[in-house]
Amino acid sequence: GIKLIQNVTELLADDIAFIKFFYNEEVSGILTPLAIDTSHPFPHILNRSVNLAITLTDNKDKSGKKIHFAVVQVPSVLPRFIELPHTEDGIRRFFPLERVIELHLSDLFYGMTVKEIQAFKITRDSDLSIREDLSADLLAHVKKELKNRIWGDAVKLDISKNASTYIKSTLRDLLNLQDYEVFETSKLIHLSDLMFFYGLSDTAKLKFSPIEKRNPLSAFSLDRIFEQIRKNDIMFHHPYDSFQAVEDLLKFASRDPKVLGIKMTLYRTSGDSPIIQYLKQAAENGKQVTVLVELKARFDEERNIMWAQRLEDSGVHVVYGVMGLKIHCKLLMIVRREKDKLRKYVHLSTGNYNSATAKFYTDISLFTKDPDITDDVGNLFNVMTSFAKMPKFRRLSVAPLYLRDDMIKYIEREAEIAKKGKRAYIFLKMNSLVDPEVILALYRASCAGVKVDLVIRGICCLKPGIPNVSENISVRSIVGKFLEHSRIYVFRNDGEDNVYLASADCMPRNFFKRIEVMFPIIDPENKKRVLRIISTVLKDNTKTRVLQSNGSYIRLTPGEHIPIDSQNELFKI
Numbered sequence: 001g002i003k004l005i006q007n008v009t010e011l012l013a014d015d016i017a018f019i020k021f022f023y024n025e026e027v028s029g030i031l032t033p034l035a036i037d038t039s040h041p042f043p044h045i046l047n048r049s050v051n052l053a054i055t056l057t058d059n060k061d062k063s064g065k066k067i068h069f070a071v072v073q074v075p076s077v078l079p080r081f082i083e084l085p086h087t088e089d090g091i092r093r094f095f096p097l098e099r100v101i102e103l104h105l106s107d108l109f110y111g112m113t114v115k116e117i118q119a120f121k122i123t124r125d126s127d128l129s130i131r132e133d134l135s136a137d138l139l140a141h142v143k144k145e146l147k148n149r150i151w152g153d154a155v156k157l158d159i160s161k162n163a164s165t166y167i168k169s170t171l172r173d174l175l176n177l178q179d180y181e182v183f184e185t186s187k188l189i190h191l192s193d194l195m196f197f198y199g200l201s202d203t204a205k206l207k208f209s210p211i212e213k214r215n216p217l218s219a220f221s222l223d224r225i226f227e228q229i230r231k232n233d234i235m236f237h238h239p240y241d242s243f244q245a246v247e248d249l250l251k252f253a254s255r256d257p258k259v260l261g262i263k264m265t266l267y268r269t270s271g272d273s274p275i276i277q278y279l280k281q282a283a284e285n286g287k288q289v290t291v292l293v294e295l296k297a298r299f300d301e302e303r304n305i306m307w308a309q310r311l312e313d314s315g316v317h318v319v320y321g322v323m324g325l326k327i328h329c330k331l332l333m334i335v336r337r338e339k340d341k342l343r344k345y346v347h348l349s350t351g352n353y354n355s356a357t358a359k360f361y362t363d364i365s366l367f368t369k370d371p372d373i374t375d376d377v378g379n380l381f382n383v384m385t386s387f388a389k390m391p392k393f394r395r396l397s398v399a400p401l402y403l404r405d406d407m408i409k410y411i412e413r414e415a416e417i418a419k420k421g422k423r424a425y426i427f428l429k430m431n432s433l434v435d436p437e438v439i440l441a442l443y444r445a446s447c448a449g450v451k452v453d454l455v456i457r458g459i460c461c462l463k464p465g466i467p468n469v470s471e472n473i474s475v476r477s478i479v480g481k482f483l484e485h486s487r488i489y490v491f492r493n494d495g496e497d498n499v500y501l502a503s504a505d506c507m508p509r510n511f512f513k514r515i516e517v518m519f520p521i522i523d524p525e526n527k528k529r530v531l532r533i534i535s536t537v538l539k540d541n542t543k544t545r546v547l548q549s550n551g552s553y554i555r556l557t558p559g560e561h562i563p564i565d566s567q568n569e570l571f572k573i
Contacts, residue, residue: 361483539564
C-alpha cells in the first residue's frame, strides 16, 4: 500500500532525521528565496508550478508589525513526493517536497521569523495569439508563439482555504487577478502530480485489473480486410475493441501494392505513434500520402510540429490546417485499385488517432465503403487541402456550415412527431453541452412531450427537471475507469432510430470554429449495437451522477437492485 503523510505530527523521529539529511544534501542548494518589495519585483512564476508564499518579520523589529513577503518555488527537478525510509506493515510512506522545504525555511531566511507558509499554484493563459491572415508561414508563426506561451497572463490562483486574507489578497493583486479567479482548496495543490504513485512498480494490486480487449479484425487475415469492409461496415467501440485494429489496417494499407493513396487528419496523436510510422512507410513505398496536421491543437502544438516535419521528411504531403478553423474531425481515407477501378474506403471516429488515450477513452469508430460517405469524405478533404468551397454533403453533417442546423432540425423533428402522438425520443451523449440554440431546442422538445436522455461528461448548461420547461429531460454523467469521450446522437423518428456519431460536442466552438463531422450508422447490426450501448449506459447505477435542477449532482446507488457498472458491462457488447 501507499500512505501520503502531510502532517508533521505523523512523522517518526527517524523520519525527521532523514528529511533533514535529504534537505541538506538534495534540496537546499537549488532553492532561491525571493523577497517581494519595491526593489524586488514579483518574479515570473512558472505556469502550473508549485510555490510557497511566505510572510516573515524581522527579528530586529521588536514590534513585529512590519510584514515581509517572499516566494520560494518548489523545484520541479526533484520528485514531488519523497519516500521515507521505513514502511508500516508493508505500506510505503511518502512526504511532499513542499513540506520538506517548509520545515527548513528558517535556514533560508536567517534573522527572520516565519509567520505563515502557504503553497500555491498559478495557471497562465495558454492560448496562442495566431493571426493566420497575416502569417505567410503558419508553422514558423506557431513556433514563435509557443515561445511566448510562458509569458501568458495569470488566469487562476489555487491556494489553501486556510491561507490568511493577507497572503490571498497580496498574491491576487500581484497577479492582477479578480476574486472569482482565486480558487481555495482543502486538498493538495496540483493533484495531477499524484500520477507519480500510479507509476510505482509494486502497485499493481492497487490498479484496475488489465482488460482483455477484442480485436474484431483477428477473425480474418489482414489481406482480406478490404474484402470484409466491402461486405459490411466494421464498427469499433474503443477501448473494448482494441485500437490496434485501426493501426493494423493502416499498417497493411502502407504495404499493400493495390493501395495508391492515403489521406488522414491528425489532431492529437501519441508520443510514440505507430500511426506516424505507417504513414511514413506508405510514402516511402511510393503511395500518395496527404496528412492534415492541426498545428493549433492546444498543448499538442509542439508534438504536432515535430510529427509534421518528420512526415514531410519522408515525402508525405503535409497540410497545416485551414485558415480560421481547427480541423477537429477524425478521418482516414484509403484509395485502392480493384479490378481496373478506384475504390475508396474511409474510417471515421469520435476520437483521436492516439494509441495512448485510446486505452482509456471511450470512442466509437467506423470503417465503411459506403459510396455516399466515401464521396463526402473525399470532397471534405478537397475542401481542407485546397480552395474548394464546402458543398452540400449527402450523408455527412459538417461544421461550420451545417452541423448545428442539422442538429436542431433533428431535435425539432422529434418535437413535431411527439405532437402527432407518434414515437419520439432523443438520446445525446457528449463531453459538453453549451450551445444555447441547441439547449433551447431541447427545451421545446421537452415541452412537446419528447423524452430526452442526456449523458454529458463535463460542462452542461442545460437545467433538467424544471416544470413546463425541461421536465422530460434527464442528465447523467458517468465517472468510471474510462473517460467517456464518444459522441452519440440518436433520434427515434417514429421508430426509424436515426443513429449518428460525431467528432463534435454541442458547443459554439465546435459548431463555428472547427471542421467537425457527424456521420450516420447505416448498417442494421451496427445500429443495434449502438442502441445496446446506450441502453447499457442508461442502466448504470454505480458510476452515474444525475444532474439536479439546482445544478448539483447526486450519485446513483444500486440500493436493492443489482449493481450495474456500464463500463464493465460494455465488454459484453
